[in-house]
Amino acid sequence: xxxxxxxxxxxxxxxxxxxxxxxxxxxxxxxxxxxxxxxxxxxxxxxxxxxxxxxxxxxxxxxxxxxxxxxxxxxxxxxxxxxxxxxxxxxxxxxxxxxxxxxxxxxxxxxxxxxxxxxxxxxxxxxxxxxxxxxxxxxxxxxxxxxxxxxxxxxxxxxxxxxxxxxxxxxxxxxxxxxxxxxxxxxxxxxxxxxxxxxxxxxxxxxxxxxxxxxxxxxxxxxxxxxxxxxxxxxxxxxxxxxxxxxxxxxxxxxxxxxxxxxxxxxxxxxxxxxxxxxxx
Amino acid sequence: xxxxxxxxxxxxxxxxxxxxxxxxxxxxxxxxxxxxxxxxxxxxxxxxxxxxxxxxxxxxxxxxxxxxxxxxxxxxxxxxxxxxxxxxxxxxxxxxxxxxxxxxxxxxxxxxxxxxxxxxxxxxxxxxxxxxxxxxxxxxxxxxxxxxxxxxxxxxxxxxxxxxxxxxxxxxxxxxxxxxxxxxxxx
Numbered sequence: 001x002x003x004x005x006x007x008x009x010x011x012x013x014x015x016x017x018x019x020x021x022x023x024x025x026x027x028x029x030x031x032x033x034x035x036x037x038x039x040x041x042x043x044x045x046x047x048x049x050x051x052x053x054x055x056x057x058x059x060x061x062x063x064x065x066x067x068x069x070x071x072x073x074x075x076x077x078x079x080x081x082x083x084x085x086x087x088x089x090x091x092x093x094x095x096x097x098x099x100x101x102x103x104x105x106x107x108x109x110x111x112x113x114x115x116x117x118x119x120x121x122x123x124x125x126x127x128x129x130x131x132x133x134x135x136x137x138x139x140x141x142x143x144x145x146x147x148x149x150x151x152x153x154x155x156x157x158x159x160x161x162x163x164x165x166x167x168x169x170x171x172x173x174x175x176x177x178x179x180x181x182x183x184x185x186x187x188x189x190x191x192x193x194x195x196x197x198x199x200x201x202x203x204x205x206x207x208x209x210x211x212x213x214x215x216x217x218x219x220x221x222x223x224x225x226x227x228x229x230x231x232x233x234x235x236x237x238x239x240x241x242x243x244x245x246x247x248x249x250x251x252x253x254x255x256x257x258x259x260x261x262x263x264x265x266x267x268x269x270x271x272x273x274x275x276x277x278x279x280x281x
Numbered sequence: 282x283x284x285x286x287x288x289x290x291x292x293x294x295x296x297x298x299x300x301x302x303x304x305x306x307x308x309x310x311x312x313x314x315x316x317x318x319x320x321x322x323x324x325x326x327x328x329x330x331x332x333x334x335x336x337x338x339x340x341x342x343x344x345x346x347x348x349x350x351x352x353x354x355x356x357x358x359x360x361x362x363x364x365x366x367x368x369x370x371x372x373x374x375x376x377x378x379x380x381x382x383x384x385x386x387x388x389x390x391x392x393x394x395x396x397x398x399x400x401x402x403x404x405x406x407x408x409x410x411x412x413x414x415x416x417x418x419x420x421x422x423x424x425x426x427x428x429x430x431x432x433x434x435x436x437x438x439x440x441x442x443x444x445x446x447x448x449x450x451x452x453x454x455x456x457x458x459x460x461x462x463x464x465x466x467x468x
Contacts, residue, residue, distance in 0.1 A: 008450075011449060011450055011453055012446065015424060015425075015431075015449075017430065017431050017446075042457070042466075043457075045466055045467075046453060046456060046457045046460060046466065047425065047453075049402065049406060049460055049465055049466065050406060050425055050426075050456070052399065052402045052403060052406060053317070053402075053403050053406040053407060053410075053426075055313035055316045055317060057309055057312070058308060058309065058312040058322075058325075058326055058329065059326065062308050062326055062329065062330075063301070063304050063305050063308055065326075065330065066304050066329065066330045066333050066334075067301060067304065069330050070300075070333065070334055070337055074334055074337055074338060
């Protein structure tokens with residue numbers, strides 16, 4: 001092998017990128033060729049000079065910051081499909097919010113409708129709603145159990161609601177509620193009102209939940225709000241049924257349209273607020 | 282199986298702790314990778330975070346039968362590309378970074394005389410690297426500072442092994458001339 005061919009392989013020799021037989025051939029050549037030895041030394045000087053460019057370690061806490069961003073921006077969403085970590089306070093917060101929402105909702109319904117059930121039935125209805133609302137807030141907080149658990153809660157609650165309908169006098173409640181809100185048919189003002197109420201109904205809890213949850217700085221991904229919002233909407237559906245499922249179709253659609261708009265706006269807005277707050281913290 | 286690929290398989294199985302191990306292990310090398318290519322240390326940290334986020338999001342696409350590092354640096358290269366597109370003034374950024382990084386590195390050297398000399402060498406090496414075409418610089422940095430083999434680099438960047446090899450040869454030849462011109466190597 002001539003010197004030119006050897007020299008063309010010296011870089012690969014230095015970087016140990018040659019097959020063993022080539023390696024041996026070059027070693028043997030170098031032993032007897034002073035010019036090629038000098039060329040190798042010259043190349044080693046180049047690489048040794050490059051070696052002097054060392055970079056200091058990153059600042060302390062980069063691992064923690066990376067994992068925090070991961071939890072805030074990625075796992076928060078993927079946890080809806082499983083694998084998230086649980087903040088110890090989250091379930092309690094969700095239950096508290098759920099209880100408040102259920103209490104307010106039940107109180108409003110009781111006020112609007114003639115009470116035809118027993119106190120026990122009303123209490124059971126309250127517990128049922130608290131479970132549903134709690135599930136909704138857990139979904140919106142987005143940092144608890146996988147979606148299958150939430151879906152199970154929703155399905156169980158929905159099933160219970162149907163089974164308990166005769167006991168809870170729900171038909172009467174629904175009928176009265178429907179009669180009341182059914183007057184909205186043909187009324188532009190009432191339809192607009194229902195749309196706004198439906199929007200607020202979903203947007204406000206999502207906005208609050210995401211603002212509470214999103215404590216890490218970093219860009220906001222509206223898809224996070226959308227994902228949890230859609231799950232929230234799925235969980236809203238049985239509650240909607242309980243509250244006035246027998247509404248005239250047009251009026252119900254108005255309400256639901258508002259709810260969908262609320263879902264689309266509430267989550268991303270809450271995340272934006274959270275990110276804005278974190279950025280200025 | 283590559284040890285890190287095994288850890289990545291655990292990540293695919295939902296083990297967040299395994300991912301944390303990978304972050305701890307590769308944060309330093311990735312940071313150095315970005316500092317050498319981008320310059321600004323603060324940006325480099327952001328890019329490290331962005332890379333790990335993308336790694337996690339793309340975890341299902343990783344083949345545990347292949348090596349982890351080339352896959353990781355492939356993603357890092359995409360992150361770098363996006364960064365370059367976002368900041369069309371990379372060259373200007375590098376100029377600022379020279380001062381910033383040289384100063385921070387100098388803090389670590391105790392002897393004052395050595396400090397100045399070393400700072401000069403680093404500046405010359407960095408400036409010489411800047412003379413290389415970006416794709417050549419990327420390949421050389423992966424081989425020289427991160428120990429990726431030609432095949433790994435080819436896999437990470439979607440190139441042929443021959444292209445990787447010729448870029449490294451070209452880059453070192455050009456650096457040799459440039460370093461010699463700057464007096465860092467004997468004529």
